[in-house]
Amino acid sequence: MLTTNKINAPVFRDAKAVNVSGRLERLPMTSYQRRVFAAVATAWLADQVNVALLVFLVGPIAAYFHLTKVQIGLLASMTFLGQLIGNLVAGYISDRMGRRYAFQLTMLIWGMGSFLAAGATGIVTLMVFRLIIGIGVGGEAPVAQAILSEIIPADKRGFYISFMEGFWAVGFVISGLLSYTVLPYLGWRGVFVAVGILSLVIFWARRIIFESPRWLVDQGRYDEADMVLTNVENEVMKKWGKALPPPKQYIPETSQSIRNPFHILFTHAYLRSTIMLAGLWFFALLGYFGLTSWLAVILTQHGFSVIKSIGFVSLITIGGIPGFFAAGLLLERLGRKITTALFLIMSAVLAYIYGHSISAELLFVSGFFMQFFMFGMWCCLYAYTPELYPTRARSTGSGVASAFGRVGAILGPIVVGFIISGAGQGAVFSLGAVSFVIAAALVLIFGIETRGRVLEDISRQEEIA
Incomplete structure (x- = not known):
């Protein structure tokens, strides 16, 4: 009161x-x-x-x-x-x-x-x-x-x-x-x-x-929260040039008494999201860094010099820039689950085509669109992850998910090094494709949709489920 x-x-x-x-x-x-x-x-x-x-x-x-x-x-x-x-x-x-x-x-x-x-x-x-x-x-x-x-x-x-x-x-x-x-x-x-x-x-x-x-x-510092909110509201009102609309209905966030953020990640309410995000980040980054470590290497099979291969990779990387914007738009229109899975699956398809291309022209086209979807994939990971945890564990949950991704990033080039020695360069891109498909499956099977929903509402749904 x-x-x-x-x-x-x-x-x-x-x-x-x-x-x-x-x-x-x-x-x-x-x-x-x-x-x-x-x-x-x-x-x-x-x-x-x-x-x-x-x-x-x-x-x-x-x-x-x-x-x-x-x-x-x-x-x-x-x-x-x-x-x-x-x-x-x-x-x-x-x-x-x-x-x-x-x-x-x-x-x-x-x-x-x-x-x-x-x-x-x-x-x-x-x-x-x-x-x-x-x-x-x-x-x-x-x-x-x-x-x-x-x-x-x-x-x-x-x-x-x-x-x-x-x-x-x-x-x-x-x-x-x-x-x-x-x-x-x-x-x-x-x-x-x-x-x-x-x-x-x-x-x-x-x-x-x-x-x-x-x-x-969430820390019980209600007066400070109101002070910050009032300052924000005043600044927004000045920029907007008119009175603000009335506040929306209050939505309580969590009924849990647990304060330790690591503990919260592994409670019944959030364990499913924690496992899903850990696998999603691990396989997505395993595929991404495993592939990017060898993008230029495969060009030598097509007669590219070292300098030309670096220039080629730099050129196809431009495809990632529109990928950022496309992912941002689709996340709000199609939803988090569908967009994330779509960009992962298309990354898998294009990675496989790139690794098995038989001409320089196909290499460029597949490489350009592969970067488009892989860069967009990053946007999906960062937008989706923090939405799945309550305020008191949001940063910790995002950090744990990212940490699993870093493990994938470290292992990716190492695993690829063994694969390329035994099975050739084409197998490297097959590994990347499989990693992206596994990540997409985890989102589709275990993920929940969060598009357009208030954070407090998402947290309560997970606790009720």
Whole structure:
């Protein structure tokens, strides 16, 4: 209930009085929310800037430290290992200590790691610093998913979260530009310094991000939640230019008393989603990274030089850009289950065709559309995952799912290495196709539809089911 204190300021006694979901869901999208979205989406930009950096720096780093191929592989794997750790730790911190705190903390971690990497004295220290960078950028992902899913209205939530994935491509471009402009003059250490400076710029840009009102209410901090909501409502009203519609009906989220987010993932209500998402992420990323590691290799069978094969792969990757937008639109029109399964199945079909192409023309066409569907697949994963958990376990659930994906990402290139030695390159793409089909089957059999539904309503359905 709502009472007042001595200075007539409202004091909220329960979640129903604050009505977070009803007040957020009635808000029109304005430039204010889009600014907040852009600040959150820098997580994806930073992620790809750091992950892609070794693509451009591995040559000069290997020459500087006289690295063996094994050492190069270990250095590259440190980022994935760090991301796995970051997924789990930052997701938990976000659910227990707050979205905003965890989000800024992860950025400071990868920024610090970048500055430290610039001063690496050997391969071991550089591996440690790349691990730190991986923890930071990996930790950003589940927190960013939770933030956006909790502040964007249900009818636009899937589109905006999938659109955020498009910043992944922007990050790759920025990583390449930084390397291209800085490397010739300041060397690979200068590039790491430039990325560290980028972290300071992003930290400043994220000052506008507010704490999730849904998280505050779940913590019993009702007055703070109302204060944040009131500020958001005032900003939106200013941008919209007229009075806001009345709040929608209050929907309670969960009746569970359990507070430990890891425990919640394995309760009867959410165990099905946890198993489904773990398998979905594992097989989707096993297929994706298993394939992308060998996209250029198969071109040598068709007489492409190394330089031409890199250019060819870069060209077909352009197909992924419209894939982002298509996935975002279909997630809101067809639904999460159908769109996710569709993009996975089409990724499987195109991967198989690419791996068994008999002409350069077929390679290009199948490769272009394979990237279209694989990039769109990423959008589906990130949009769907945070919707399946309650507020108190949303970041942790997203982090655990992503962590299973990182395991697939680490194993993918390793498994492919054994397969290509015994069964040839065509079998690699058959493995990718099978992985995508298994992931699609998991969604279709065990997934629930969440399109256009308020987060609280989704959580209650899972608890009742």
